[in-house]
Amino acid sequence: MSYYDLLQNINEEIIKCMKCGNCQAVCPIYKETKGESGVARGKIQMAKALLEGRLEYNEKLAELFSLCLTCKACADNCPCGVRPDKIILAVRAALAREKGLHPLKRRIFSVLAKPKVFRLGMNAGSVFQGLGLKRVKGKNLAHPRFPIGLDMRRVIRPLASQSLISELPRINKPQNPQFKVAFFTGCMLNYLYTDAGKAVVDVLNKNGVEVVIPEAQHCCGIPTFVHGDMSTSKKIAKYNIDVFMKEDFDAIITHCGTCIGAWVEHYPEFLADDPEYAEKANKLANKAYDFSQFLIEKVGLKRPEVSLDVKVTYHDPCHLVRGVGVATQPREILKAMPGVELAEMKKPDRCCGSAGSFSLTHYEMSSKIRDKKTEDILSVNPDAVITSCGACRMQLEDGLYQTGADIPVKHLAMLLQEAYQKEGK
Amino acid sequence: MLSRKIIDELTAVLGKENVLTEKEELACYSFDATADMPQSMPDVFVTPTCTEEVQKVVEIASKNKVPVYTRGSGTNLSGGTIPLKNGIVMGMVKMNKILEIDAENLNAVVQPGVIIQDLNDAVAKHGLIYPPDPGTVKTATMGGSVAECSGGLRGLKYGVTKDYVMGLEVVLANGKVMRCGGKTVKNVTAYDMVKLFVGSEGTLGIITEIIVKLIPAPExxxxxxxxxxxxxxxxxxxxxxxxxxxxxxxxxxxxxxxxxxxxxxxxxxxxxxxxxxxxxxxxxxxxxxxxxxxxxxxxxxxxxxxxxxxxxxxxxxxxxxxxxxxxPALAQVSPTTVLEDATVPRSEIPKMLKALQEIAGKYDLKIGTFGHAGDGNLHPTILTDERNKEEMERVHKAVDEIFDAALKLGGTLSGEHGIGMAKMKYLENEFKEAGVEALRSIKKALDPENILNPGKIIDLEG
Missing domain, CATH: 3.30.70.3450 (Alpha-Beta Plaits)
Known part of the structure; x- marks a missing residue:
């Protein structure tokens, strides 16, 4: 049984930790709190104490285990090869089983468990969001009018007037396509950053790739997983697998670090014991690619001919760089583009502090971590920040806005789209 | 358990955010980086932010005869920061300012919570280095490494921590503050108290400020x-x-x-x-x-x-x-990694390596040895599994023999990790009765109530 279903099974991972504390050097939370409970070593020893009956499932433990960005920097830096992210998520799942989810989370996740209800809600939200959100002049960003679960200082990207899936045709076919892919948009590109979603389709078409967008697809489910709601996570995983098994394609494409992690790593591990779904999950895992990865490794990028004359810096989303090891591919694309200067910031792979809903539940801490990132971005003085994740993009937009800097944040696909569009003129 | 009154007094001095009492938080301070050690929970964890607060914590501890275990990043390998007798664990990580870099006089003044690497990064701009470089350079604090007298890879040519500490501010067990040493290269005023506190493992006083020597970076x-x-x-x-x-x-x-x-x-x-x-x-x-x-x-x-x-x-x-x-490679072979630091005169290294091979054979254990050959400081590393009781017994016997072998070759119990609680039982083998007595007198003179890191190096109650 998976350790996400039975905590005892994480013991082999726990025992590997030699408590050296090397994780302190890279943990963004520890850098802020300086507390041992913030860092992987402390959490691993708490997990051990929990298994040995020295600690019990309670509110305090849940609070301490919520303080993790799942940025995986500790795992990357661990001399013993421990995966603290798995231990922490296994404890969160056990906490959810033993103590139940917070009532608000339970309500939100029960909606997430129903794709049609969720879709209806998001579409309605796009119409009514003006009641709660006030637009920032001249930018597609908004402040909350009331503290509607959002910090009043924060700016977010409002929902797009129309979702990507309803706006684009199901089949987007260039002449003589060489490949056929299914686009898993993820929520951020479907409901908020439809500009990036359109760019993905456009760029893939320009590279001779036919793009199908299965309309029934749903959230990847990772937001429920990181809060320990395994039953909803599994339900969503199976649902998406069913939707994509119906299609015929060479690859599943995402442009989000978390979505790609769901397909490549998490669906197979959630469903490893499921007689019906284990094989399907593995099959689709082998077909899932990040947008940049597919262009570089499978298609061979069609180099834009026109120069853009722009200086950019690239932010690595945690789940893309450490989750599935995609770091060189986006840079290869940027370096192949004429007139694009890539100015690397210090530690481009350090977490931006968003961690999805962490930025809602822990805005203060999230902002402190984000401000370090913003500082690193500003130090290279770019014309634009490029990334490959909607949650990172929203966090970086907020960070830059707070400093008054007028630097746009774009998905990688958008920069490529600009270059190809310039060619056409 | 500490009384509510003591916790309230600590809270009044430090503020709520610097006093942790919930057992989930405290469990995180019941261990350090040492393998095969018992865990022990503190009653409270505090984080002072200045010398005056450290003084007040020590005053409260002294008045109530409560142990104080000073802790940096908790990366030591001697069980040095484990709160054996419960009480207060005092984390120095929030006192982490570099107070001064005096490039002209080749020194720097730092608070104990500064990470060694951060000091190195700061002085690099001046073309200077702080040479001691333990393996934990990116995580360990200056206070911790001074209290443990850390070594590292550059010991042979550049020496170890004690060769770079010029002056200290120390809070004594009675809550008073003393300063010793300073910024001058030469200083023979009275006893060399700086050297006494360096490597004292938190048993004689609490280091609150450190003046270190810097040297030009090699070209x-x-x-x-x-x-x-x-x-x-x-x-x-x-x-x-x-x-x-x-x-x-x-x-x-x-x-x-x-x-x-x-x-x-x-x-x-x-x-x-x-x-x-x-x-x-x-x-x-x-x-x-x-x-x-x-x-x-x-x-x-x-x-x-x-x-x-x-x-x-x-x-x-x-x-x-x-x-x-x-x-890391050795650590991945098995779940538990017992890392020792027996040290011998340089010329005895081959004999020591052979002895280690024999011990590994005799007790049927996997021992990988690496280390600082230039200064005779070896790291025999036993790869084992603490869940295997029978094997752990063999490990303990092997460790006993490793220290015997090192001492027979004219070496020492510890090159750079310290005694802590891990090597206390071997102390008399090296120091003999008169030596241990002298150590005990020093401890009694500076910490008569035995409140500073009790149960480490020498046990007054024992």
Whole structure:
């Protein structure tokens, strides 16, 4: 049984930790709190104490285990090869089983468990969001009018007037396509950053790739997983697998670090014991690619001919760089583009502090971590920040806005789209 | 358990955010980086932010006879920060300011919570370095490394922490503050209290400010990897290099068990058939480095060594990646890694390595040895599983014999990890009765109530 279903099974991972504390050097939370409970070593020893009956499932433990960005920097830096992210998520799942989810989370996740209800809600939200959100002049960003679960200082990207899936045709076919892919948009590109979603389709078409967008697809489910709601996570995983098994394609494409992690790593591990779904999950895992990865490794990028004359810096989303090891591919694309200067910031792979809903539940801490990132971005003085994740993009937009800097944040696909569009003129 | 009154007093001094009392939080301070140690929970964890607050905490502890366990990043390898008798664990991590970098006088003043690497980064702008570089340089605090007198890879040429501490501010067990040493190179005013507190492991006083010596960064460096088919050839090279008047900045050794494990883990092209390899780096002025490099090459070749020279920065990095991979590679072999630091005079290294091989055979254990050959500080690393009771018994017997062997060869129990609670039982073997008595007198004089890190180095109650 998976350790996400039975905590005892994480013991082999726990025992590997030699408590050296090397994780302190890279943990963004520890850098802020300086507390041992913030860092992987402390959490691993708490997990051990929990298994040995020295600690019990309670509110305090849940609070301490919520303080993790799942940025995986500790795992990357661990001399013993421990995966603290798995231990922490296994404890969160056990906490959810033993103590139940917070009532608000339970309500939100029960909606997430129903794709049609969720879709209806998001579409309605796009119409009514003006009641709660006030637009920032001249930018597609908004402040909350009331503290509607959002910090009043924060700016977010409002929902797009129309979702990507309803706006684009199901089949987007260039002449003589060489490949056929299914686009898993993820929520951020479907409901908020439809500009990036359109760019993905456009760029893939320009590279001779036919793009199908299965309309029934749903959230990847990772937001429920990181809060320990395994039953909803599994339900969503199976649902998406069913939707994509119906299609015929060479690859599943995402442009989000978390979505790609769901397909490549998490669906197979959630469903490893499921007689019906284990094989399907593995099959689709082998077909899932990040947008940049597919262009570089499978298609061979069609180099834009026109120069853009722009200086950019690239932010690595945690789940893309450490989750599935995609770091060189986006840079290869940027370096192949004429007139694009890539100015690397210090530690481009350090977490931006968003961690999805962490930025809602822990805005203060999230902002402190984000401000370090913003500082690193500003130090290279770019014309634009490029990334490959909607949650990172929203966090970086907020960070830059707070400093008054007028630097746009774009998905990688958008920069490529600009270059190809310039060619056409 | 501490009374509510004591917790309230601590809270009044430090503020709520600096006093943790919930057992989930406290469980995180019941251990440190040492393997095979009992865990013990503190009653409270506090984080003072200035010397006055440290004083007040100690006053409260002294008044109520409550133990105070001072802790930096908790990366030590002697059980030094485990709160054996519960009480207060005092974390120094929030006192983390670099107070001054005095480039003209080649020194810096820091608070104890500064991370060693952060100090190095700050002084690099002035073309200076702070040479002590324990393996935990990116995580350990200055206070912790001074209290433990950390060593590291550059000990042979540059010395260890005690060679770089010029002055200290210390809160004593009665809550009073004293200063000793200072910014002058020469200072023979009264007893050398600085040296006494360095390496005292939090048992004599609490370090609240440190003045350290800095040195100019070496201009160039050159690295070599020499592999040997016999331990004696490797050992003769070590002594030969030093006999030819070359003091390398680093002179590291790995035994066959370690070479094989590292190669299997990191694939860096190490010769797995070698009985031992030496990793050597000379540094300094370009003319000197060129001359010393020649001497190193000559000695290694005379002793049948296969020599690889790192010609570029990249090759150098590769070479040191292999050394840095030693502990992680060994650690991945099995769940529990018992890392010792028995140290012998340089010339006795081959005998010590052979003794380690015999001990490993006798107790049927996996022991990989690497370490700082240049200064005789070896790290025999026992790869085991703490859940296996029978094997752990053999491990304990092997550790006893390792220390016996080191002492018989004229060595010492600990080169750089300290005594803490892990090696207390061996102390008398090295210090003898009169020595332990003298240690006890010092402890009694400075901490009559035995509240500072009790149960470490020497036990007054014992």
């Amino acid at each position: 160039t460096r050159k690295s070599f990897l020499a592999s040997f088919k016999s331990l004696d050839d490797a050992a003769n090279s070590i002594t030969g290099i030093i006999a030819s008047k070359v003091i390398p900045a680093t002179l590291e050794i790995m035994d066959n068990a370690t070479i094989k494990t590292v190669e299997n883990y990191a694939h860096v092209g190490l010769p797995t058939d070698a009985e031992a390899i030496l990793l050597i780096e000379v540094d300094g002025l370009p003319e000197v480095v060129a001359k010393e490099a020649q001497a190193v090459e000559k000695v290694c070749k005379e002793n049948n060594g296969q020599l690889k020279v790192a010609e570029t920065d990249e090759e150098r990095d590769n070479l040191w990646t292999a050394r840095r991979a030693a502990l």
